[in-house]
Amino acid sequence: MSPTTATDTPYPADSPFPGAPAAAGRCTFLGAGPGDPGLLTLRAVEVLASADVLIADPLTAAAVRSHCPAGVQVHTTTAEGADFDLAKLVAEAVRSGKHVVRTVDGDPGLDGCAAEEMLSCAGDGIAFEVIPGVAQSVGVPAYAGVPLRGTGGADVRFVDGGALLAGSPVDLGAPETTLVVRTTLGQLPATANALVSNGRKPDSALSATLSGTTTRQRTFTATLATIAADLKAARVLPSPVSAPVDPATSVIAVVGEQVAHRASHSWFETKPLFGWNVLVPRTKEQATGLSEQLRSYGAVPQEVPTIAVEPPRTPQQMERAIKGLVTGRYEWIAFTSVNAVRAVREKFEEYGLDARAFAGIKVAAVGETTAQALVDFGVKPDLVPSGEQSAAGLLEDWPPYDPVFDPIDRVLLPRADIATETLVAGLVELGWEVDDVTAYRTVRASPPPAETREAIKGGGFDAVLFTSSSTVRNLVGIAGKPHNVTVIACIGPATAKTAEEHGLRVDVMAPAPSAAALAQALADFGAKRRDTATAAGEPVYRPSERRPGSRRKAR
Numbered sequence: 001m002s003p004t005t006a007t008d009t010p011y012p013a014d015s016p017f018p019g020a021p022a023a024a025g026r027c028t029f030l031g032a033g034p035g036d037p038g039l040l041t042l043r044a045v046e047v048l049a050s051a052d053v054l055i056a057d058p059l060t061a062a063a064v065r066s067h068c069p070a071g072v073q074v075h076t077t078t079a080e081g082a083d084f085d086l087a088k089l090v091a092e093a094v095r096s097g098k099h100v101v102r103t104v105d106g107d108p109g110l111d112g113c114a115a116e117e118m119l120s121c122a123g124d125g126i127a128f129e130v131i132p133g134v135a136q137s138v139g140v141p142a143y144a145g146v147p148l149r150g151t152g153g154a155d156v157r158f159v160d161g162g163a164l165l166a167g168s169p170v171d172l173g174a175p176e177t178t179l180v181v182r183t184t185l186g187q188l189p190a191t192a193n194a195l196v197s198n199g200r201k202p203d204s205a206l207s208a209t210l211s212g213t214t215t216r217q218r219t220f221t222a223t224l225a226t227i228a229a230d231l232k233a234a235r236v237l238p239s240p241v242s243a244p245v246d247p248a249t250s251v252i253a254v255v256g257e258q259v260a261h262r263a264s265h266s267w268f269e270t271k272p273l274f275g276w277n278v279l280v281p282r283t284k285e286q287a288t289g290l291s292e293q294l295r296s297y298g299a300v301p302q303e304v305p306t307i308a309v310e311p312p313r314t315p316q317q318m319e320r321a322i323k324g325l326v327t328g329r330y331e332w333i334a335f336t337s338v339n340a341v342r343a344v345r346e347k348f349e350e351y352g353l354d355a356r357a358f359a360g361i362k363v364a365a366v367g368e369t370t371a372q373a374l375v376d377f378g379v380k381p382d383l384v385p386s387g388e389q390s391a392a393g394l395l396e397d398w399p400p401y402d403p404v405f406d407p408i409d410r411v412l413l414p415r416a417d418i419a420t421e422t423l424v425a426g427l428v429e430l431g432w433e434v435d436d437v438t439a440y441r442t443v444r445a446s447p448p449p450a451e452t453r454e455a456i457k458g459g460g461f462d463a464v465l466f467t468s469s470s471t472v473r474n475l476v477g478i479a480g481k482p483h484n485v486t487v488i489a490c491i492g493p494a495t496a497k498t499a500e501e502h503g504l505r506v507d508v509m510a511p512a513p514s515a516a517a518l519a520q521a522l523a524d525f526g527a528k529r530r531d532t533a534t535a536a537g538e539p540v541y542r543p544s545e546r547r548p549g550s551r552r553k554a555r
Contacts, residue, residue, distance in 0.1 A: 025052070025094035027121055029114055031107040031133015032060035036143070036213035039134045040064070047131055052098040055086070057105040064103045087120040094126050106136040137180045140212030140252040144219045145266030147258055148178050154256075156180065161191040161253075164198070172198055178256035185210060185236065186247025189228035195255060196224050205259035209252050210236075210245065213268075215275050215300050221262060224255065271298030272527035276462040276542055277455075279482075281306040281471040286338060289369060290465070290515045297523040302461075304452060305445040306474035309339050312417065312438045321412055321437045322347050326357055330435070331408035334364040335381075336391060336423065340414045341373040343439035355379045366394050367514065389514045391423040401431030414439035418470070442470070447478040459483030462543040463508075465518055467491045469498035476502050485546050489522045491515070 028047050033039035040063065048054075048067035055075045056064050065074060075089070093100045108114040108130050121128045137158050141148055148156045154176045161183025164170050172179060172195070179200075183191045188208055196202050202225035209219045222230040231237040238244045268274070276299040280287045283305040291301040312318060322344070324330055335341050348357060355378030365371035365381040367389030374381050385393035401409050410433045413424065417438045427434050447453065455461055457480040464482050466472050472495060475482075481503060482488065489508035490496040496506045508525045510518035533540045 024127070025096060025098040025100065027090055027094055027100040027102060027126055027128040028131060029108040029118060029128060030064075030101055030103045030131040031109075031135075032057065032064050032103040032105055033134040034106055034136040034139040034143075034213045035059055035211065036139075037063035037066075039139060039213065040067070041131070041133065043131050044133065048101060048103075050099055051101040053089075053093045053100045054103065055089070055100065056103045059105045060103060064101075068101075086117065087124070090117070090121065091124050091126060104133070106139075107133045110135050110137070136212065136250070136252055137182055140209050141180065141207075141254050143213045143217060143268045144207055144209045144252075144254075145262045145264075145268070146207050146254045147261055147265060148180065148254070150258055150261075152176075154178055154258075158182070159195075161187055164194045165190055170198060172200060175199075175201070176257065178254065178258050181253040181255065183251050183253060184247060185231075185245055185249040185251050188231070188251055188253065189237070191253070192224040192227050200224060200255065204255050205257065207254045207259045207262055210249050212250075212252055215298060217269060217275075219262070219266075219269060221259060268298070270530075271296075272523040272530065273463075274298035276300065276526065277302065277460065277544065278522070279304060279456065279461045279464040279486075281464065281475045282467065283307075290519055293516060293519045294522075297519070297526070299463075302452070304448045304475070304479070306471050306478060307442045308445045309342075310441045310443055311343075312441055314438075317437050318343070318347055318414070318439055321414065321435060322351065322353075324435070325361065325412065326353070328360065329408070330361055330410050330412045331406055332362045332364060332411040332432075333358070334366075334394070334411060334413050334423065334427075335370050335374065336366040336394075336413070336415055336419065338370055338373045339416065339442075340439050341370060341377060344414055345377050364394060364398070366391060369515070388512060391420070391426070395423065395426035395430075398427065398430060409433050410435060413437065417441045444474050444477060453479045456480055456482055456486075459485045459544050461486050463487035463489055463522055465489050465491075465515075465522065466495050466499060467515055467518065469495050471495075472498045472502060472504075485543050487522070487525065487543050489518055489525070491518045 030044050030047060032044070045067050048064055049069065051068045051072050053073045054065065054068055055077060057077050061076050090100050090102070102114070102117065104111045104114045109132065118128060138148070155173050156178045157173050157180070159170060159172070159179050159181045161181050165187060179195070181191060192206065202223065204224050205221070206224055206227055207219055207221050208227060209217060211217050220227070220230055220234065228237065236245050273294065278294050278299045278301045280290060280301050280303045282290070282303055287301070287303045291303065294301040325333065348354060358379050362382045363374065363379055364383040365374055367385065371381045371384045383394070383397060386397055387393050388396070409431070411427055413434055413436045415436065415438065424434050424436050461482065464486055466489065468491065484505065487507045488499055488504050490499055490506050491510045492513045496509055499506050508521050510521045530540050
């Protein structure tokens with residue numbers, strides 16, 4: 001097993017770990033699970049946070065790297081190329097006082113290479129520990145909806161497909177024993193034949209799961225006798241009309257009566273947006289909650305910023321507003337976006353102020369996301385819309401100015417330079433004086449990478465969520481118009497009108513003007529689409545798989 005260096009500054013040959021502490025290091029073998037980053041254990045995350053050197057299997061490398069310190073030295077293992085001495089790397093790093101974390105896909109106890117590496121550490125007198133992980137042979141069937149043991153308590157046996165094909169003696173147990181077979185796509189038909197040769201009936205039920213626990217997961221159900229033909233018919237194995245999936249793709253197969261439960265137990269692949277690539281035209285910070293919601297529906301969100309936030313051209317207006325906050329000029333301050341909260345917070349920090357400067361001032365937030373940004377700042381809003389999360393909803397709950405109860409009649413409204421006048425006009429109508437201050441400017445973001453632009457125009461995305469008219473205009477401006485197979489989802493009528501003006505067909509409209517409602521509306525659309533295809537006995541394809549030639553390319 002050979003690691004390929006993934007850092008820009010590898011250790012010099014004469015001193016691999018310069019400046020290391022004198023204390024002895026250690027090595028941790030850590031199970032990274034079968035692929036889903038959410039299956040990392042709490043102990044695994046804790047250990048990764050202290051890694052100096054990370055040696056990771058490729059499947060889970062990105063997931064484990066995200067939990068490591070910024071300065072960690074990263075190596076990714078490969079199956080070929082014996083020119084790199086892994087044992088030497090570990091030994092030198094540990095003896096230099098480094099903490100080496102060797103992550104293994106699945107569980108280290110079921111990985112033969114990891115066992116050899118542990119033996120090498122023991123032989124070199126290197127201290128190590130083992131952090132178990134979710135084994136692929138257990139995690140993948142669970143995500144496929146195939147319970148390994150029923151109420152009858154039948155035996156479960158784990159079978160190495162490679163050993164079976166090599167002719168090694170394999171005890172498959174009684175006919176009712178559930179078999180969990182680890183193999184590859186290319187070897188699956190031969191493995192099925194070998195199971196029959198070893199006593200299993202040809203009509204034994206079989207499930208085969210590719211890319212298990214990830215949003216690329218696909219599960220096929222067949223029998224030992226029919227699996228090869230079924231995979232060819234699905235254009236997964238080579239056939240005269242298909243381009244196959246990589247035959248080295250890992251497969252976890254389950255053989256036995258428990259496979260019948262998949263029809264009722266499948267929970268992962270039946271999510272409404274399972275496997276959908278969804279474009280979110282927002283910054284990563286703005287899209288965090290929305291992206292998490294989309295992931296809960298099985299989607300793969302990709303954030304593409306369409307708007308960049310910059311300071312106002314003339315900062316004096318904001319400087320006077322902050323001074324007014326401190327000196328008691330305002331009765332209220334209203335925040336209409338997370339960016340407004342950030343702009344005021346940055347000014348506070350610039351002047352050495354903190355949340356205590358809001359003492360005696362009533363604070364309003366246009367919605368829950370903005371309210372949370374205030375809470376993170378240490379400010380609990382006094383007013384958040386009870387209904388619609390918008391300027392109109394805020395006005396519905398805003399009290400009119402009362403000279404008896406309100407000693408000051410002025411409201412500070414720090415906003416973007418392109419904000420609408422709805423809130424200002426409504427507050428004036430309620431009797432308030434408004435200082436409408438430009439807290440930040442919104443400008444069009446830089447174009448995304450060429451690969452992303454091609455995916456947008458070529459139909460590589462299944463859906464795009466537009467949360468404002470400006471996101472429509474800016475996305476088309478920096479990346480081009482989404483392909484006509486892409487599902488267009490809009491947060492409200494104004495955004496939908498802008499999308500239509502740009503030649504887009506609007507498929508989904510949020511029932512309420514919030515990002516959460518928009519994501520839910522897209523999920524409902526996906527679920528209805530899936531149910532319609534299932535009821536008609538048709539395969540469930542993602543929208544991007546409907547473009548010409550896409551199904552062949554996808555496989």
